[in-house]
Amino acid sequence: MKMHLNGEWVSRDNVQEVLNPYDNSVVDTVPLASVEDVATAVNSAERGFKAMKSLSSHDRYSLLMRASELIEERKEDLARTITLEEGKVISEGRVEADRCKQTIIVSAEEAKRIQSEVLPLDAAPGNEGKFGFTLRVPVGIVAAISPFNFPLNLVAHKIGPALAAGNAVVLKPASDTPLSALKLTEIMLDAGFPPEAIQCITGSGAIIGNALVSNSKIRKVTFTGSQEVGEQICKTAGLKKVTMELGSNSPLIVLPDADLEKVAQATTQSGFSNAGQVCISTQRVIVDKSVYGDYLDALLPVVESLTMGNPIDDPVKVGPMVREGDAVRVSEWIDEAVSSGAKLLTGGERERASVSPAIIADARPDMRICKEELFGPAVTVMPAQNIDEAIALANDTRFGLSAACFTENLDHALRFALEVESGNLNINSGTQFRADFMPYGGLKDSGMGKEGPKYAIEEMTELKMVIIHR
Numbered sequence: 001m002k003m004h005l006n007g008e009w010v011s012r013d014n015v016q017e018v019l020n021p022y023d024n025s026v027v028d029t030v031p032l033a034s035v036e037d038v039a040t041a042v043n044s045a046e047r048g049f050k051a052m053k054s055l056s057s058h059d060r061y062s063l064l065m066r067a068s069e070l071i072e073e074r075k076e077d078l079a080r081t082i083t084l085e086e087g088k089v090i091s092e093g094r095v096e097a098d099r100c101k102q103t104i105i106v107s108a109e110e111a112k113r114i115q116s117e118v119l120p121l122d123a124a125p126g127n128e129g130k131f132g133f134t135l136r137v138p139v140g141i142v143a144a145i146s147p148f149n150f151p152l153n154l155v156a157h158k159i160g161p162a163l164a165a166g167n168a169v170v171l172k173p174a175s176d177t178p179l180s181a182l183k184l185t186e187i188m189l190d191a192g193f194p195p196e197a198i199q200c201i202t203g204s205g206a207i208i209g210n211a212l213v214s215n216s217k218i219r220k221v222t223f224t225g226s227q228e229v230g231e232q233i234c235k236t237a238g239l240k241k242v243t244m245e246l247g248s249n250s251p252l253i254v255l256p257d258a259d260l261e262k263v264a265q266a267t268t269q270s271g272f273s274n275a276g277q278v279c280i281s282t283q284r285v286i287v288d289k290s291v292y293g294d295y296l297d298a299l300l301p302v303v304e305s306l307t308m309g310n311p312i313d314d315p316v317k318v319g320p321m322v323r324e325g326d327a328v329r330v331s332e333w334i335d336e337a338v339s340s341g342a343k344l345l346t347g348g349e350r351e352r353a354s355v356s357p358a359i360i361a362d363a364r365p366d367m368r369i370c371k372e373e374l375f376g377p378a379v380t381v382m383p384a385q386n387i388d389e390a391i392a393l394a395n396d397t398r399f400g401l402s403a404a405c406f407t408e409n410l411d412h413a414l415r416f417a418l419e420v421e422s423g424n425l426n427i428n429s430g431t432q433f434r435a436d437f438m439p440y441g442g443l444k445d446s447g448m449g450k451e452g453p454k455y456a457i458e459e460m461t462e463l464k465m466v467i468i469h470r
Helices: 035-053 057-073 075-086 090-111 153-164 179-191 205-214 227-237 260-276 289-304 324-339 387-395 410-419 453-459
Strands: 003-005 008-010 015-019 026-031 131-138 141-145 168-172 198-200 220-224 241-245 251-254 284-288 343-346 358-361 378-384 402-406 424-427 461-468
Touching (some): 026 075, 026 179, 090 153, 090 453, 153 453, 179 198, 284 387
Parallel strands (some): 251 284, 284 378
16 A cells, blocks of 8 residues: 555655564555654644634535445455454454444544633623633644554544544554555545545654654544653653553452453453453453452363464454564463463463463462563462452552453442542453443553543633633
8 A cells, every 4th residue: 555645645656564463464555654754744734733623623524424425335344354464353453443433433523522611700800891711722743553463443542533623634544454444544535524624644753753742743643552752752842741551460450349250261262352452451450369260160171162373253252462573572482471470271372473372370479470561371370368458469560451350349449449540440341341432541551641532622722711802
């Protein structure tokens, strides 16, 4: 595919192959953008922003709704593209395409709800006769840097709100999975957005990333990815608005009164979907010692029932990881945990980029597989003496994106909600729940700012204060 730059679809002499993670076959090629291409994209986006200013809220709503209709028409192609370039099983690819459509619809609806506020300035002494109101205006140009693991819907979460707010966008998709982003860009253009309102440049973040986020014409950076890269972006961006959706090692607490069969199903769903490559995947299961053995007995057969194979085949539930190097890393972390005293109950075998779903029991907080973000198909399980220790273990991390707790005790549920340090808190569900319209973001090293179209629009606009004196 070509990239979209300066209002045109363009190619370059230097290209990058997009590989199918399952069999390493070439799916397509994309251009390798240069630093000069970044400057061209930003300058073009300046003109695109001027074109966006001529669109009313209703215009932006209508264009986004038309885009949602095109997503529906092209849904199967989008789902297959996700699977071929990322390795996500086709059933999950279809779910992602559906979610993308909903994210764009919600963005369209929010385009009509960007509101101002009247302030009673005469409430301050000596301000009689003064009238004030606010205006919320687009920031201008948004740099959107998206990850590989949801190559369609997480792009929608960036460009949908940006366009709904009246901005222009320069999109840099993940190098491993650029095709879904390019197809969504094509949909936005086919829906009728100004040709220069959205640029989609492909290539290496190491080459073009700094040039993009440091450009003074960029007024907002929205990034989803690792904590290390996010921190570097913040240092490089300078005085810009930033939203950082970063990593996690999400805990799931199991208390004595939990329905263990329900917990086993939730652990499996939220621990192994997309081969564990989800920033809110369940990674650390913290189980009250009184039900520790029973929980493992319930979990083991559910995990072992997961089928692996070619992700384009419908019956398959777990596909490959996006890169073989990541699969090697996951295998090494599992081996390291076992050599340090943990027990591998099932899984952990690697074949090329695929790792069979693994359960690592008797894990400890100081193990790397517990401390860092694994981003792979394995869950660790450790015992806790009581709810006090369970909450302490859940908080024993630099991350805080999502957490879960299973209990029927209202007092324990409230303690979990109040005391666990996480941006998303799930009671009687797994950690991997997200409704696309809700505020979504983390605490601590898991980032700053919120996504969800309503909240992203707030991040992608500025507030102006108007005072009328008489």
